[in-house]
Amino acid sequence: MRLRWNVIIGSLTIIPGLLFGGVATGYLLGGLADKHLFVGAHHLVNVVLLLLVFVMVIATALTLAERKWSAMMQNRIGPNRARLPFLENSALSGVPHVITDVLKLLTKEAFIPKDASKLLFNLAPMLAFAPVFALFAIVPAGPTVNVFGFDIEMVAANPDFGLLYLFGIASLAVYGTSLAGWSSNNKFALLGGVRASSQMISYEVALGLGLVGMMIAFSTVQLGGPAGMSDLQSHYLPGWSTYLGPIDVGVPQWGFLLQPAGFILFFAAAFAETKRAPFDVPEGESEIIGYFVEYSGMQFGLFMIAEFVEVVVLSGVLIAIFFGGPYLPFGNLWLKSLFGPDWQWLYGSILGTVFWLKVVLLCYLQLAIRWTFPRFRYDQIQTLGWKILLPIGLANVFISGALILWDPSLKALAIAGGIEILVLVALTLTPTPAKSRADAHIGHHGPVDEHGHGADHALPAGHH
Amino acid sequence: MFTHMVSPLTPYLPVAVVLGLAGLLAVLIPALTTRLGPRSVNEIKSATFECGSDPIGSARQRFAVKFYVVALLFIVFDVEAVFLYPWAVNFKALGWFGYGTMVAFAFTLVMGLVYIWKKGALTWES
Numbered sequence: 372m373r374l375r376w377n378v379i380i381g382s383l384t385i386i387p388g389l390l391f392g393g394v395a396t397g398y399l400l401g402g403l404a405d406k407h408l409f410v411g412a413h414h415l416v417n418v419v420l421l422l423l424v425f426v427m428v429i430a431t432a433l434t435l436a437e438r439k440w441s442a443m444m445q446n447r448i449g450p451n452r453a454r455l456p457f458l459e460n461s462a463l464s465g466v467p468h469v470i471t472d473v474l475k476l477l478t479k480e481a482f483i484p485k486d487a488s489k490l491l492f493n494l495a496p497m498l499a500f501a502p503v504f505a506l507f508a509i510v511p512a513g514p515t516v517n518v519f520g521f522d523i524e525m526v527a528a529n530p531d532f533g534l535l536y537l538f539g540i541a542s543l544a545v546y547g548t549s550l551a552g553w554s555s556n557n558k559f560a561l562l563g564g565v566r567a568s569s570q571m572i573s574y575e576v577a578l579g580l581g582l583v584g585m586m587i588a589f590s591t592v593q594l595g596g597p598a599g600m601s602d603l604q605s606h607y608l609p610g611w612s613t614y615l616g617p618i619d620v621g622v623p624q625w626g627f628l629l630q631p632a633g634f635i636l637f638f639a640a641a642f643a644e645t646k647r648a649p650f651d652v653p654e655g656e657s658e659i660i661g662y663f664v665e666y667s668g669m670q671f672g673l674f675m676i677a678e679f680v681e682v683v684v685l686s687g688v689l690i691a692i693f694f695g696g697p698y699l700p701f702g703n704l705w706l707k708s709l710f711g712p713d714w715q716w717l718y719g720s721i722l723g724t725v726f727w728l729k730v731v732l733l734c735y736l737q738l739a740i741r742w743t744f745p746r747f748r749y750d751q752i753q754t755l756g757w758k759i760l761l762p763i764g765l766a767n768v769f770i771s772g773a774l775i776l777w778d779p780s781l782k783a784l785a786i787a788g789g790i791e792i793l794v795l796v797a798l799t800l801t802p803t804p805a806k807s808r809a810d811a812h813i814g815h816h817g818p819v820d821e822h823g824h825g826a827d828h829a830l831p832a833g834h835h
Numbered sequence: 836m837f838t839h840m841v842s843p844l845t846p847y848l849p850v851a852v853v854l855g856l857a858g859l860l861a862v863l864i865p866a867l868t869t870r871l872g873p874r875s876v877n878e879i880k881s882a883t884f885e886c887g888s889d890p891i892g893s894a895r896q897r898f899a900v901k902f903y904v905v906a907l908l909f910i911v912f913d914v915e916a917v918f919l920y921p922w923a924v925n926f927k928a929l930g931w932f933g934y935g936t937m938v939a940f941a942f943t944l945v946m947g948l949v950y951i952w953k954k955g956a957l958t959w960e961s
Contacts, residue, residue, distance in 0.1 A: 414852075477872070478873075481865065481872050482880070486883055486894075493865065496865060501857040501860070527849055528847075530846045557884060566902075572905065575909065576915075583923045590927055592924055665883075668869075753959050761948070762945075768941075769937075773934070775927070
């Protein structure tokens with residue numbers, strides 16, 4: 372594939388530039404709000420900035436990105452009809468679809484079939500969208516820094532019940548899908564609705580168990596604030612840090628290192644909650660269409676945008692709990708010392724940009740998974756949830772708990788986590804046995820397969 | 836001008852603001868589309884959509900009992916997970932005694948899981 376350097380360099384400057392501008396605006400407006408309105412007013416600024424601007428804009432952009440990226444993976448061009456002047460033949464030729472799609476959905480007829488239960492039919496898309504939208508409130512998107520003499524937290528709300536809010540509100544979304552399926556009075560929709568609700572409640576258990584290890588390690592359910600999971604991950608494991616000249620380096624206590632099993636459990640379960648492929652039996656396009664088969668216009672649009680908001684929120688939550696929040700793996704103290712007391716908002720904005728770049732990367736990972744794996748069968752989904760994730764989750768909680776009681780400095784947990792990661796990497800790099808490849812009829816004709824091995828030794832004898 | 840006031844925004848107030856905003860958006864967006872969109876109804880269009888074939892009977896029918904079993908299991912094991920959260924937060928204070936207590940509690944539930952597994956409640960292919 373030809374590398375288009377202008378596109379690569381352009382996106383590497385424009386995207387972080389936009390994110391940096393947004394975060395810096397947030398810190399400065401927050402400081403101004405605290406100074407001129409009342410202390411704590413920056414939370415209101417953050418509600419608007421983080422939820423309405425960042426999450427909604429990224430989610431809307433993802434509706435296009437999903438089609439563009441899937442086109443890229445499948446060697447298609449993708450949507451390119453809506454164009455900007457001067458950009459007709461560039462990679463950006465389909466970008467106005469973000470706006471035209473919204474306009475199209477808004478001006479379509481919001482149709483209600485005559486057999487449907489009117490009230491519940493109208494209520495369902497609202498119940499699917501509202502909880503998902505409210506989820507991001509507790510995710511800190513930047514460090515707490517001093518702006519104009521006030522401590523500005525880059526989080527919409529920082530209640531002490533943090534993760535409980537996440538679990539509570541996230542599980543409300545199941546009402547939207549099951550009501551949509553039932554109230555449509557359509558057999559396909561009903562099937563999609565019960566499949567969706569059954570799948571969502573099955574993975575709810577693994578979702579909760581995946582995070583218990585992190586709650587034990589940090590003794591909190593709060594995400595933001597100095598004692599929250601996000602900020603605790605900026606610390607190094609005690610004794611395992613040093614200085615390289617002015618730069619501090621060490622092993623950070625990131626959740627991914629402490630709890631790799633918890634991370635995989637939570638990620639798999641949350642991915643199933645988003646109902647995206649490979650967990651998309653509730654809305655399998657080629658078989659039952661889904662619980663929203665009878666919806667049209669922006670009521671369908673609400674289901675769709677809720678799905679993409681879920682992708683963004685999941686990325687944000689994963690980063691806040693497992694990937695160090697807004698912090699870099701090392702050098703945070705050095706970075707902070709570079710800026711004087713009046714310029715701390717610059718430090719905050721840089722780390723805020725780091726947070727959103729991590730979010731974009733994880734969104735890309737989720738879209739790549741969605742377009743790589745084939746759909747699971749429904750019995751496979753239930754087997755994965757109950758027979759694999761639930762026992763692993765319980766074992767992980769009690770093994771991690773014993774390690775933490777044995778060594779409260781979390782080093783034993785980090786060593787165990789490092790071993791888990793090595794085992795996982797080794798398992799991933801192990802080539803699939805030749806026999807099963809022949810059965811599955813997967814022929815690699817390129818010189819190199821996805822793990823970087825030469826493909827020839829992986830192919831069965833007599834393949835050609 | 837109010838800089839000397841104690842913050843009236845307790846940590847919980849922004850949560851209420853966010854929930855209110857979410858509800859408002861969820862009501863406004865569908866309301867907008869019903870105002871902007873066209874409106875025409877006819878008999879065939881308002882029939883249940885089943886890919887062009889005439890729908891037979893209502894969708895208010897019985898469906899597989901498996902889904903009900905999953906809902907029951909969810910109650911049991913999600914309540915277990917809920918019990919784990921307060922224990923996890925106070926884990927270090929409770930020490931090995933708390934650990935042993937929770938192992939005993941989880942053991943009874945794992946026995947339940949083994950039982951329903953053996954009974955076939957988790958088996959979907961029949």
